[in-house]
Amino acid sequence: MPADRTLNQLRATCRSADPVRAAGEGDHIAGVPARYVAAPRDTAQAAALLRAAADLDLAVTFRGGGTRQDWGSPPRRLDLILDTTALAGVVEHAAGDLITVVRAGARLDALAPVLAGAGQKLALDAPLPGGTVGGAVATNAAGPRRLLYGTPRDLLIGVTLVRADGVVAHAGGKVVKNVAGYDLGKLVTGAYGTLGLITECAFRLHPLPAAVAYVARTVDDAAEAGRLAAAVRGAQLVPAALEVDAPVTGPATVTVLVEGTPAGVAARADAARRLLGVDATVADRPGADWGRLPWRPGDTGLKLTVALSGVPRLLADARAAADRHGLPLALRGSAGVGVLYAGLPGTADPARVAALVDTLRAATAAAAGHTIVLTAPAAVRQRVDLWGPVDGLALMRRVKQRFDPDARLAPGRFVGGI
Amino acid sequence: MSTTTTDIGALAAALRAAIGADRVISDRQELRTYECDGLAQYKVVPALVALPADAAQCATVVRACVAAGAPFVARGSGTGLSGGALPHADGVLVVTSQMRDIVEVAPEDERAVVQPGVINLAISRAANPHGYYYAPDPSSQQICSIGGNVAENSGGAHCLKYGFTIHHVTGVELVTPDGERVRLGGRAPDTPGYDLLGAFVGSEGTLGIATEVTVRLTRLPETVRTLLAAFGTTDQAGAATSAIIAAGVVPAAVEMMDALAISAAEAAVHCGYPEGAGAVLIVELDGPAPEVDAQFAQVEALCRENRAFEIRIAADDAERALFWKGRKSAFAAVGRISPDYIVQDGVIPRTALPEVLRRIGELSAERGIRVANVFHAGDGNLHPLVLFDAAADGQAERAEEVSGAILDLCVAHGGSITGEHGVGMDKAKFMPRMFTADDLDTMHLLRCAFDPAGLANPGKVFPTPRLCGEIPGRRKGVNPAQAAGLAEVF
Ligand SMILES: Cc1cc2nc3c(=O)[nH]c(=O)nc-3n(C[C@H](O)[C@H](O)[C@H](O)COP(=O)(O)OP(=O)(O)OC[C@H]3O[C@@H](n4cnc5c(N)ncnc54)[C@H](O)[C@@H]3O)c2cc1C
Numbered sequence: 001m002p003a004d005r006t007l008n009q010l011r012a013t014c015r016s017a018d019p020v021r022a023a024g025e026g027d028h029i030a031g032v033p034a035r036y037v038a039a040p041r042d043t044a045q046a047a048a049l050l051r052a053a054a055d056l057d058l059a060v061t062f063r064g065g066g067t068r069q070d071w072g073s074p075p076r077r078l079d080l081i082l083d084t085t086a087l088a089g090v091v092e093h094a095a096g097d098l099i100t101v102v103r104a105g106a107r108l109d110a111l112a113p114v115l116a117g118a119g120q121k122l123a124l125d126a127p128l129p130g131g132t133v134g135g136a137v138a139t140n141a142a143g144p145r146r147l148l149y150g151t152p153r154d155l156l157i158g159v160t161l162v163r164a165d166g167v168v169a170h171a172g173g174k175v176v177k178n179v180a181g182y183d184l185g186k187l188v189t190g191a192y193g194t195l196g197l198i199t200e201c202a203f204r205l206h207p208l209p210a211a212v213a214y215v216a217r218t219v220d221d222a223a224e225a226g227r228l229a230a231a232v233r234g235a236q237l238v239p240a241a242l243e244v245d246a247p248v249t250g251p252a253t254v255t256v257l258v259e260g261t262p263a264g265v266a267a268r269a270d271a272a273r274r275l276l277g278v279d280a281t282v283a284d285r286p287g288a289d290w291g292r293l294p295w296r297p298g299d300t301g302l303k304l305t306v307a308l309s310g311v312p313r314l315l316a317d318a319r320a321a322a323d324r325h326g327l328p329l330a331l332r333g334s335a336g337v338g339v340l341y342a343g344l345p346g347t348a349d350p351a352r353v354a355a356l357v358d359t360l361r362a363a364t365a366a367a368a369g370h371t372i373v374l375t376a377p378a379a380v381r382q383r384v385d386l387w388g389p390v391d392g393l394a395l396m397r398r399v400k401q402r403f404d405p406d407a408r409l410a411p412g413r414f415v416g417g418i
Numbered sequence: 419m420s421t422t423t424t425d426i427g428a429l430a431a432a433l434r435a436a437i438g439a440d441r442v443i444s445d446r447q448e449l450r451t452y453e454c455d456g457l458a459q460y461k462v463v464p465a466l467v468a469l470p471a472d473a474a475q476c477a478t479v480v481r482a483c484v485a486a487g488a489p490f491v492a493r494g495s496g497t498g499l500s501g502g503a504l505p506h507a508d509g510v511l512v513v514t515s516q517m518r519d520i521v522e523v524a525p526e527d528e529r530a531v532v533q534p535g536v537i538n539l540a541i542s543r544a545a546n547p548h549g550y551y552y553a554p555d556p557s558s559q560q561i562c563s564i565g566g567n568v569a570e571n572s573g574g575a576h577c578l579k580y581g582f583t584i585h586h587v588t589g590v591e592l593v594t595p596d597g598e599r600v601r602l603g604g605r606a607p608d609t610p611g612y613d614l615l616g617a618f619v620g621s622e623g624t625l626g627i628a629t630e631v632t633v634r635l636t637r638l639p640e641t642v643r644t645l646l647a648a649f650g651t652t653d654q655a656g657a658a659t660s661a662i663i664a665a666g667v668v669p670a671a672v673e674m675m676d677a678l679a680i681s682a683a684e685a686a687v688h689c690g691y692p693e694g695a696g697a698v699l700i701v702e703l704d705g706p707a708p709e710v711d712a713q714f715a716q717v718e719a720l721c722r723e724n725r726a727f728e729i730r731i732a733a734d735d736a737e738r739a740l741f742w743k744g745r746k747s748a749f750a751a752v753g754r755i756s757p758d759y760i761v762q763d764g765v766i767p768r769t770a771l772p773e774v775l776r777r778i779g780e781l782s783a784e785r786g787i788r789v790a791n792v793f794h795a796g797d798g799n800l801h802p803l804v805l806f807d808a809a810a811d812g813q814a815e816r817a818e819e820v821s822g823a824i825l826d827l828c829v830a831h832g833g834s835i836t837g838e839h840g841v842g843m844d845k846a847k848f849m850p851r852m853f854t855a856d857d858l859d860t861m862h863l864l865r866c867a868f869d870p871a872g873l874a875n876p877g878k879v880f881p882t883p884r885l886c887g888e889i890p891g892r893r894k895g896v897n898p899a900q901a902a903g904l905a906e907v908f
Contacts, residue, residue: 094767096660096663096767096769099767119666140613150581150585151608154584154585161860163860167856167859168856169854169859169860169861170853170854171860171861173832173834174767175765175767175833175837176797176798177573177577177794177798177799177834177837178833178836179570179571179582179834179836179837179838179839180836180853181841181852181857181858181861181879182620182621183617183619184864186584186613186617186619187617189616190612191612195612206668207667207668208666230526234637236638236639236706238705238706238709260706260712261708261713263712264706264709264710267706267707267708268708268709271706303608305606305607305608305609306606307527308526308527308528308529309524309527310606337607338606338607339608364606367606368605369606370609387611390610391609391611392600392601392602392611394600395600395614395867396611396612396614398867399864402864402866402867402889403863415611416611
């Protein structure tokens with residue numbers, strides 16, 4: 001039985017049977033079933049497994065919390081799911097230096113209380129609960145507070161990787177300021193696991209603010225929300241987040257988050273309220289949908305990016321285009337940075353969804369941005385190019401060839417079929 | 419690395435024909451002007467200098483180099499302190515000083531688009547009337563180019579709060595080492611695909627030449643408040659810094675100078691720092707007025723608690739400029755108290771500051787070499803200035819030893835061999851102290867993806883010359899190396 005032989009070889013690699021098993025029912029990536037699942041306990045074991053996978057010519061996809069396995073295209077080939085959830089825990093939290101080193105399988109929501117104990121935070125919002133640190137880095141996932149703190153690529157200061165051939169490599173370090181060598185952390189951030197396995201991440205931390213305020217105003221239409229957001233952006237309030245939420249029906253909401261000292265936040269919240277209009281409200285916690293992606297499993301989820309000045313127009317145009325195509329489009333996102341997420345029901349007519357994607361692609365391109373289909377039902381995937389045009393694709397292919405010459409790491413998942 | 423037998427005469431002729439005779443320098447005397455960057459102890463006269471007028475000419479120059487098999491080195495303003503722009507004797511130095519247009523200032527997008535030779539400060543000058551500025555502010559900002567900043571991922575006094583060049587560059591157009599023009603990133607965030615922009619920033623001219631840069635503009639803060647605190651010892655100043663950070667304050671800048679650095683600055687620019695100080699801290703807060711006011715009082719109290727014997731608060735921009743003058747001129751100022759000096763750049767976890775300073779003091783005493791300390795105290799980036807007299811017997815060697823030992827200290831404390839000046843040619847030999855052979859090998863994979871022929875700034879960053887080799891094709895049968903690896907495992 002050849003399958004069992006492979007399983008035994010993978011187990012022998014780990015010097016233990018525990019981390020490796022035959023794949024079960026739930027062990028598929030975007031509908032593609034795997035044959036084996038391995039959950040290494042440390043970097044050395046992960047390296048041994050990847051070296052064995054190279055020798056056995058197994059195609060591998062990495063899985064953390066499994067919250068975004070439907071993002072990107074399904075892998076062309078899949079033998080082994082390398083599950084990172086046993087690579088959990090905090091390696092180091094140097095509170096005085098405002099850094100932490102964590103294993104890639106650590107859950108973001110489990111990390112928060114550990115850091116909060118020292119009055120600190122990793123300033124990353126987790127748009128999908130249950131996600132791991134490694135998954136957030138691999139998809140460069142960020143939420144509302146990216147306005148002030150940036151995305152994983154901005155907070156990651158060091159990384160440990162295992163290459164497709166099983167070689168372990170480090171880049172960066174444990175200090176925030178460091179320009180020694182190439183920043184491979186940037187390269188693997190947002191690479192969807194197509195260049196190597198992230199096993200450990202060092203992050204810059206921030207102090208937890210003493211006070212926060214969410215200042216919100218509802219307005220009749222999305223375009224008005226865009227104009228208010230632009231007014232806030234032009235002021236000197238330094239908000240931590242500036243979000244717009246324009247659901248399918250009903251009014252849109254603009255929300256400004258300010259963080260800081262109690263006195264400072266009170267004064268800034270007041271200033272924000274004056275900018276947004278008399279009926280703006282101030283609260284110390286956000287609305288229920290704050291930072292959530294505006295779609296549910298099985299729906300079509302899009303990411304729209306534009307230059308900042310293009311946000312009001314995009315909000316208006318996207319709504320108008322959806323109406324024209326007769327589709328219910330929910331929009332939500334970081335108006336203060338030029339990133340909006342859009343959701344369409346999974347039951348929507350695939351041809352119309354594809355046509356809307358084309359329209360949105362033209363609208364975002366006109367403002368120097370992109371429309372990316374993050375997730376979609378199979379019928380929609382068949383009709384659209386998930387990523388759209390990508391600058392520098394030839395160089396990206398060359399990078400992939402150097403790091404994964406046999407194309408075994410999540411082949412086909414990323415841009416241009418990488 | 420390269421052992422080219424390039425016909426320089428033919429290359430010069432080709433370049434003249436392609437970009438114009440007045441843009442190519444081959445006269446030995448004129449070439450000498452470019453023999454070093456800000457690290458003047460290394461000197462190499464380039465075979466040729468090219469001064470392209472735009473991106474298209476830059477690509478033409480690179481393609482000519484590729485055709486001739488000649489290495490090329492990009493140079494901005496030549497202020498780099500790690501020998502990154504040190505020319506190659508058989509190669510072409512591609513100087514961006516003729517590419518200094520600010521293409522566009524777009525405050526509504528919080529972006530500016532500039533050519534690579536544009537001086538850092540010129541961007542802020544162009545953006546200020548709109549209420550914006552370009553945040554990264556290296557002390558050399560009046561002369562260094564944005565292309566050099568991108569290549570070095572330069573920092574500045576205010577990067578504690580605002581981050582480095584990498585956080586403020588959203589797009590680059592580059593000429594790849596094979597002469598292609600490629601756009602990475604742009605005006606909108608999160609461009610799809612690998613973050614090659616992130617990898618390019620800080621790659622020190624080894625992945626290609628930036629020909630256009632899109633930078634983020636930051637809204638000018640509503641308020642800026644600055645204080646200068648004088649302490650008896652660096653330990654006290656370090657403790658004050660720790661207390662400020664522990665209180666959850668993120669100042670725009672926290673800069674420290676020790677007694678020797680202060681005396682040099684006094685001699686050079688008469689900044690009038692408090693007399694008898696063993697250390698001064700400059701702490702700057704900026705942002706919305708109500709926040710800054712609340713935290714400024716806290717910072718002042720923390721400095722006093724940690725035994726600051728004098729605190730001055732800048733009353734206006736003029737006084738603030740005076741505080742900064744001493745700090746920003748510190749490198750050049752030590753020239754007043756020492757004929758020669760090495761500017762070191764290392765990083766430690768900030769909490770290790772007292773211990774590392776003590777060790778630097780011991781090293782200095784053991785070898786009889788004075789060290790003046792200037793640092794970005796907030797983020798643990800040290801700039802020890804190692805003072806010596808090259809004319810005195812053995813001093814230069816001992817200074818080198820002290821300087822190298824300081825880097826070892828940084829690495830031993832989990833820090834870095836460079837926080838902002840880059841590896842260049844100067845620190846390539848130190849890379850193995852921080853990275854394993856596998857780490858460097860993996861970084862080299864990236865280089866090979868961009869530059870398989872190894873023509874872009876060869877001899878920099880990596881400690882030993884390396885070749886790229888072919889991309890291994892799809893494996894047939896068992897690769898011997900992997901078989902060996904597996905044999906070990908099973
Ligand atoms: C007095 C003084 C103070 C300084 N203070 C600071 C400081 O506070 N913070 C800091 O970070 N640095 C500082 N520096 C170092 C230096 O100014 C920076 O590294 C700066 O970014 C170099 O810019 P440049 O234009 O002079 O680049 P150059 O010295 O000309 O080149 C530097 C590197 O960049 C590459 N390069 C240049 N242009 C391009 C391009 N268009 N595309 C690709 N590669 C390119 C070169 O090949 C080289 O490797 C200081 C230097 C001096 C002399």
